[in-house]
Amino acid sequence: MLKALITTLTVSDVRFPTSLEQHGSDAMHADPDYSVAYVVIDTDLEKFKGFGLTFTVGRGTEIVVCAVKALSTLVIGKTLEEIVSDFRGFYRHLTNDGQMRWIGPEKGVIQLAAAAILNAIWDMWARAEGKDPKQLIRCIDFTYITDALTEQEALEDQMLEEGYPAYTTSCAWLGYSDEQLTQLCSTALGEGWTRFKVKVGADLQDDIRRCRLIRNMIGPQNTMMIDANQRWDVSEAISWVSSLAEFRPLWIEEPTSPDDILGHAAISKALAPLGIGVATGEQCHNRVMFKQFLQASALQFVQIDSCRVGSVNENLAIMLMAAKFKVPVCPHAGGVGLCELVQHLILFDYISVSASLENRTCEYVDHLHEHFKSPTVIRNACYIPPKDPGFSCEMLESSVRKHQFPHGEVWRHILAQKHTPIF
Numbered sequence: 374m375l376k377a378l379i380t381t382l383t384v385s386d387v388r389f390p391t392s393l394e395q396h397g398s399d400a401m402h403a404d405p406d407y408s409v410a411y412v413v414i415d416t417d418l419e420k421f422k423g424f425g426l427t428f429t430v431g432r433g434t435e436i437v438v439c440a441v442k443a444l445s446t447l448v449i450g451k452t453l454e455e456i457v458s459d460f461r462g463f464y465r466h467l468t469n470d471g472q473m474r475w476i477g478p479e480k481g482v483i484q485l486a487a488a489a490i491l492n493a494i495w496d497m498w499a500r501a502e503g504k505d506p507k508q509l510i511r512c513i514d515f516t517y518i519t520d521a522l523t524e525q526e527a528l529e530d531q532m533l534e535e536g537y538p539a540y541t542t543s544c545a546w547l548g549y550s551d552e553q554l555t556q557l558c559s560t561a562l563g564e565g566w567t568r569f570k571v572k573v574g575a576d577l578q579d580d581i582r583r584c585r586l587i588r589n590m591i592g593p594q595n596t597m598m599i600d601a602n603q604r605w606d607v608s609e610a611i612s613w614v615s616s617l618a619e620f621r622p623l624w625i626e627e628p629t630s631p632d633d634i635l636g637h638a639a640i641s642k643a644l645a646p647l648g649i650g651v652a653t654g655e656q657c658h659n660r661v662m663f664k665q666f667l668q669a670s671a672l673q674f675v676q677i678d679s680c681r682v683g684s685v686n687e688n689l690a691i692m693l694m695a696a697k698f699k700v701p702v703c704p705h706a707g708g709v710g711l712c713e714l715v716q717h718l719i720l721f722d723y724i725s726v727s728a729s730l731e732n733r734t735c736e737y738v739d740h741l742h743e744h745f746k747s748p749t750v751i752r753n754a755c756y757i758p759p760k761d762p763g764f765s766c767e768m769l770e771s772s773v774r775k776h777q778f779p780h781g782e783v784w785r786h787i788l789a790q791k792h793t794p795i796f
């Protein structure tokens with residue numbers, strides 16, 4: 374299958390009307406419609422395809438779709454073997470095209486588009502190799518090295534049996550009422566969740582009330598994180614979060630502009646005595662910025678994202694740097710398909726890089742998994758390793774068809790109700 378020649382790349386604008394119920398809402402994104410630019414790569418081998426996506430929150434997905442189309446010219450006509458035998462070279466070919474790099478480089482829409490394509494290539498490669506977690510281990514001859522390597526097998530087994538610890542963001546989106554918070558939090562507690570993220574940043578009194586409600590429900594032993602989605606200036610972040618310190622959040626996520634590395638460093642320094650760390654990464658453009666965040670001690674939790682940067686290739690670099698700086702990786706997930714993708718990265722981080730669960734947890738959001746062929750499996754608030762070969766982001770054809778924007782039946786109906794003409 375490695376010999377397969379890439380013949381076509383199609384990309385669709387697929388949107389889910391999550392804003393209707395305020396799912397995903399935060400202090401900066403009041404009405405997200407969770408969406409993807411969804412990529413399908415076809416080859417000259419019948420039925421051998423790759424599936425990839427990048428996540429967006431609605432309007433603007435059409436621009437990412439355009440960027441994917443522009444980049445597709447760099448992929449079509451190559452064999453999978455050509456790509457993966459010099460994957461570093463291909464990565465640079467895709468992200469450093471002499472003309473297209475001007476609209477990046479390695480940031481913004483063009484970077485999201487590169488991620489969608491690279492995710493699809495990784496999916497193809499994993500399918501070609503038929504990799505499942507056990508198969509990788511079965512390739513290794515452990516003779517004479519078991520004193521050094523049995524641990525790795527044990528880590529693998531532990532993941533297969535117990536899974537990777539997750540936290541939930543589904544209980545406390547900013548647009549949810551207190552009644553919803555209470556009901557969702559009590560259901561989550563019943564399901565065994567022990568870590569809960571609460572959206573903050575729009576109104577301090579609301580935040581105090583909501584954090585108190587959640588802390589009272591989850592008790593002192595469980596973990597709470599808070600997420601401001603870039604809402605504050607640096608000094609405002611420090612004073613606002615200090616007012617929430619009594620609720621003992623583990624971290625404040627995205628307190629200020631995602632580009633302000635020194636600002637994050639100042640916030641980290643000010644909040645350290647309160648025992649509150651800074652987490653960021655879901656809108657961090659690339660490995661260079663992560664390098665500086667780490668060098669400046671500007672974050673205490675690295676939130677890699679499987680679509681914001683250049684797929685597995687770039688996330689491997691970020692995970693290895695995080696390990697070197699001894700900062701835990703706690704990926705950003707949720708949206709559409711992010712949980713499906715990022716679970717692969719976090720398992721790699723645990724089994725091959727960090728070998729530690731200390732201060733580590735991966736985000737989980739309980740929306741839209743039903744649209745995937747191999748949805749994530751959560752057991753006792755842990756990600757259970759996926760068994761199907763691939764990158765787990767193949768969507769159901771019927772879901773793609775119905776949610777295509779603007780002509781799929783779901784959107785035709787919504788736009789007709791709003792009397793919005795379909796362009």
Ligand SMILES: C[C@H](O)[C@@H](O)[C@@H](O)[C@H](O)C(=O)O
Binds near residue numbers: 705
């Ligand atoms: C608009 C989105 O739902 C964000 O609020 C979401 O990604 C969030 O920051 C998160 O950490 O899950």
Ligand SMILES: [Mg+2]
Binds near residue numbers: 655705
């Ligand atoms: Mg966040």
